[in-house]
Amino acid sequence: MKVSVIVNIFNNPKIYLERCIRSIENQTYKNIEIILMDNYSTDSTRVYCKKYEEANKNIISIISSNINDAIEVSTGDFITFIDANDYLSFDAIDELLENEDNNIHVYIASEEINKSILDISDKKLIDINELSSKLYRKSFLKDNNITYNNNKDFNKKVISAAKNIMSINKKIYYKNEVNIDFYKLSDNKVIRTFQSLYH
Numbered sequence: 001m002k003v004s005v006i007v008n009i010f011n012n013p014k015i016y017l018e019r020c021i022r023s024i025e026n027q028t029y030k031n032i033e034i035i036l037m038d039n040y041s042t043d044s045t046r047v048y049c050k051k052y053e054e055a056n057k058n059i060i061s062i063i064s065s066n067i068n069d070a071i072e073v074s075t076g077d078f079i080t081f082i083d084a085n086d087y088l089s090f091d092a093i094d095e096l097l098e099n100e101d102n103n104i105h106v107y108i109a110s111e112e113i114n115k116s117i118l119d120i121s122d123k124k125l126i127d128i129n130e131l132s133s134k135l136y137r138k139s140f141l142k143d144n145n146i147t148y149n150n151n152k153d154f155n156k157k158v159i160s161a162a163k164n165i166m167s168i169n170k171k172i173y174y175k176n177e178v179n180i181d182f183y184k185l186s187d188n189k190v191i192r193t194f195q196s197l198y199h
Contacts, residue, residue: 004076010039012084023087036061081131092172105162107135128155
């Protein structure tokens with residue numbers, strides 16, 4: 001199964017953008033496509049995005065402020081989202097797809113939910129204000145004509161239409177924090193330090 005990771009970017013400092021991209025590239029799960037969505041940045045972000053695209057065949061860069069454009073160009077079986085200031089734990093995708101099932105429409109990572117398969121009453125526990133820490137099956141979105149307007153409306157439509165949602169009780173998404181796990185592989189070997197990566 002291929003996963004498309006859509007990175008939402010607007011005038012993000014290069015150090016954070018690179019950390020974000022590296023956290024995706026260094027995933028233990030390898031069948032990943034990265035879509036860099038530049039929201040018409042006014043700094044040098046566009047230049048950096050093009051360089052990443054030219055250096056990696058799995059990276060696509062687009063200029064758009066409409067998430068639907070990024071979803072449309074994605075080729076993955078699943079879609080997830082991340083802001084360019086943030087980053088993922090090294091095993092985020094593997095953790096979400098550990099018990100992959102064709103009948104599951106959405107996978108969620110949440111420290112607030114302690115059940116693996118969510119029923120109707122559990123859906124109220126899902127944070128509808130965030131796209132992060134969620135993995136959406138693209139065919140499910142298309143089959144139900146679910147498009148993006150804003151985070152809240154998008155997730156409301158997803159939760160309403162999804163018959164099967166799976167959750168893991170784990171933190172996989174970090175908002176502009178430093179966490180050494182980002183620089184580790186599955187064997188816990190540190191492959192780089194924060195300082196050496198950016199200097």
